[in-house]
Amino acid sequence: MRDDDTTEDGAGDAAAAAPLARPSTGARRNPASADAIRQAAADILAEDGYARFSIEAVARRARAGKPTIYRWWPSKAALLLDVYHRQKHGVVTPDTGDLVEDLTAFLDSLFRHWRDTPTGPVFRSVIAEAQSDESAAEALGAYMEERFAQSAQMVERALRRGEIAAHVDPRLAIELVVSFAWCRLLTGRLDMETAAVRAAVCLFVDGWRAGSAQPA
Known part of the structure; x- marks a missing residue:
């Protein structure tokens, strides 16, 4: 048949x-x-x-x-994101006991992955397609929600350690960090030394420290 x-x-x-x-x-x-x-x-x-x-x-x-x-896979973008994620080897979400070091290692590995494998151009293309294709935007949004939930665990652990202020939203915090990474990807600026990545991370984390003022 x-x-x-x-x-x-x-x-x-x-x-x-x-x-x-x-x-x-x-x-x-x-x-x-x-x-x-x-x-x-x-x-x-x-x-x-x-x-x-x-x-x-x-x-x-x-x-x-x-x-x-x-x-x-309801769209081409959904299939591409599935393939992309399965090729995403070496991107880490470590638990070193220090949020600055965790996020530095995370971004370092993400930049290296995008820079040194074919996945960077693929992911950049999916982001571009999502600007004009609703199905691609939906697939990308669903994928990022899943990724944010995973990566936000680094910030959640820092909250439990008392390393950052109690009012910090882990989901929003990691979205800010990932948005920085996306900006670098989309503008072809992935050649950051680890020290430069750490300096950028410190700008985020210093604003989340327990001594920071809680927003009104």
Whole structure:
């Protein structure tokens, strides 16, 4: 029986000559198919870059139907962010007992990751697309909420240690730090020495110290 995903775009005759599509399991992801799709997406990005990346190309390479891909990843940006996150090796959220050192190591590793791997241009492109594409904006927003929750744990630990003032909102604090990182990414200024990163972090943390005045 022919997979219903292969009938997209009137591909009847072409589908017959193409390799058989991987079996779909409906809304529940088939791990093997999902991994094949992610690998196909990563390979296309590595070979052709973001500008030539498309769901159609991923579907051909992964031998999956476009409806299957869109059922599991509602937009191109969602798939790209999934691939991006799985390639995000070496970015740390440490627990050194000192917030300045934690955030310095976090930003240092993030800048290095964006600078030294293909993921920096990919993430920058997703941010750019989100400015004019609602689905990309939704995917990016959902991804960042998840990342903010994870990274904010560094600030939460500092709160519990009494290292910063009790009124500091960890979620907002980490958003300020990440916004600084995004500015650097989008303007191609990722070559910061660790000492310069630490100096920038100190500007944030000094404002969050317990001796700082609470906003009215």
